[in-house]
Structure formats: C-alpha cells, structure tokens
Amino acid sequence: MPKSFQRDRFFWITATQTAIVNFYLGGFGPAQSLLRADQGTSLTIAGLHGTVMGIASIAAGYVNPHLAHKYGRAKSQWIGLGIFSTGLLLFVISPPVSLTLPATLITGFGTSIVINTMLTSMSHHYGKAAEVAIPQANGIASVGFVTGTAVIGTIATQFRDFWRLGLLLALPVALVLVLIGRDKGKEEHVPDVSGPQSGKMSATFWLAWFGFVACISSEFATSFWSAALLKDRVGSSAAISTVAIVALGTGMGIGRWYGGLLLKNFKLDTQLLLLVTLQLIGFSMFWLSHTMIISLICLLLVGLGISMQFALSAIRLVGFSDDRPDLAVGRSSLGAGIAIAGAPFLLGFLGDNFGISRAYIMVPVLIIIAFLIIKLTPSQPVKV
Secondary structure (H helix, E strand, O other): OOOOOOHHHHHHHHHHHHHHHHHHHHHHHHHHHHHHHHHHHHHHHHHHHHHHHHHHHHHHHHHHHHHHHHHHHHHHHHHHHHHHHHHHHHHHOOOOOOOOOOOOOHHHHHHHHHHHHHHHHHHHHHHHHHHHHHHHHHHHHHHOOOOOOHHHHHHHHHHHHHHHHHHHHHHHHHHHHHHHHHEEEEEOOOOOOOOOOOOOHHHHHHHHHHHHHHHHHHHHHHHHHHHHOOOOOHOHOOOOOHHHHHHHHEEEEHHHHHHHHOOOOOHHHHHHHHHHHHHHHHHHHHOOOOOEEEEHHHHHHHHHHHHHHHHHHHHHHHHHOOOOOHHHHHHHHHHHHHHHHHHHHHHHHHHHHHHHHHHHOOHHHHHHHHHHHHHOOOOOOOOO
C-alpha cells in the first residue's frame, strides 16, 4: 500500500479522541510549576505526578492485549476515554497532593488506553500508509496539546487560582464525541479463540524498545520542565513560562501534520534519524539560550524534532513483533510508562540537587542513545 490515505470518518474520530487526552497533557505537563506552587511541594514531589502517569502507562500496557482481545480496538478506545474523563474530574476537584496523585493515575491510565489503541487500529486500518496517517492524527492531537497549554497558561495569567478549571473543557468535547462518534450499528467484536496476543519478543525488539524509551524520556523531560528552565534562564514568571511552552507544542503539531508528507520518500529509519538530529540541535541551542525569543525558536525546533518520534518508533516496534501488534503496542506502553515515570522525576530530583540547568544535561544524552539504537536496529516492514 502506498504512503497515501483517505482522511475518513475513522481518522477524524480517532484523531479527536487523542486530541482530547492531549488537551489534558498540554495543560497539565507544563503547568507543573503552577501545581507545585499551589501545593507548596519540592521539584521532586511535584515530579511524582509524572511518575504516577508513567505507572498508569505501564498498567495500560499490560492490559492492552487483553482489552483488545475481549472488547476489540474500537470499543477499547471509548472505554479509555471514559476512564480518562473520570480521572480528570477527580483531579480538578481534589486540591491536595495526596488526592491529585491518584487522580493523575486514573487519568493517565485512560489516556494511555486511548493512545495505545489508536496506534494499533490505525496500523491495521492504513497499513504502510500508517507512517503518514498516525503522525497526522498526532498532529490533530497536537492542536489539543497546544490549546490545553494556551488555555491553562492564559487562565493562570489572568485568574491565578482557577487554572485547573480550564482542564474541564475536555469533558463536554468528549461527551459530544461519544454521542456522534460511536458506531452503534457496527458488527459486534468476537474474541479470537486463540486468546490475547502473547509470547516472547526478540532481542532486536527489546533493543529497539530501549531506543523508544530514550525517545519518550527526552520528550517528557523536556515538556515537563522546560517552563522551569525558561524561568531560571530568562527570569519570567511561572505562568508566562508555561504559556511559552506553546512553542514546543506548535512545533510538534507542525511536524506531525507535514512531516510525514515531506519525508515520505525517505525510509522509516532515515526519517527518525533526521528528527532525532533536529531535536538535538534545537535542544542544545535552547539549553544555551538566555533570551526569550531565541528560547522560543529553539523550543519550536525541539517540537519539530520530537513530533513524529513516538509514532515512528512505535511502528518500528510493531514491525519487530512477529505479527503481534497489540502485544507490541502494549510493550511500547510499558516503555513509555517507564520513561514518563522516570525521566521527569529524575530530572526534578537532579534539579533540586544541582539546579535545573545542570540537570538538563541528561536530555542530550538520551537523544544520542536513541540515535545510536536506531542505527543498530534496521526497521522491518509492518504486516497487516
């Protein structure tokens, strides 16, 4: 199948589901400084919110093949969206850290189910064209991410004590999507008699998986604490620094929508290597910058570099899975969970002890590791 596809009803519904959960990620991730100020916690304790999101992703990765087997991928996405909405409501109405942590766990679990199922369903639906379709769906999701960042940052600037209420805007959109998007007449899913996808993965899969973890670690370390580094370097307020992270999300959105089209004539690994290199260049410039406008441009470049890494790395894992996509994506969620749980927490811990600027040295190290592993594990075609 060529690398072209039709943006049909399936595409828009699936993309909108991921946009809704990304609205939350866009508002919540960069707002760590706001949450920390509200709760009076250290960087390390605030970083625990990223840790529980990672734990949620690990749990979702374990559940993924079982959920897909029992309910099918389409229904699993709606289940994930329902869990996400429940957790989001609990987060908004639960101010203390003892309650926001379990609320974040629930929200993160639902988020991961939505994203995991999007990867497998689009890989199956579009075949080879998934290399373009998945990044473009993630491009739609980036609209949600940027909107979430802009909304929360704006509310924090104008009405400091009410920034969390902005997250509730995701709920009516989710409700409308459920009402108009569910295909009630679709044929009922029949579980495969052989059971959920299972078995051991190859050594090549696990090496590529480690590179996937490095990619996601560098992304979440950047998105969670870029506002803190910007505040440290240019002296801006926490709210202004949060709004500035819109540049990162904008770069991700542009890269996801246009990247697959611009790079479609390159091999999968070449696309990924080019993106990782761009991320390294952009981040190095951002880390050295002490000027707001230069920092914004650099964050835009970092966003462009990050944009398609998750999708392309996940497609690589599916290719190494011996025709077990649900299991492969479940393992990718395990890797994403480790990255989300570990990277922001470790960066926060290093920031408390050595300063956020020095702590950020870990990011280019992760980027270089990802680059080397891509070179060591040539991709395989995805079976459909």
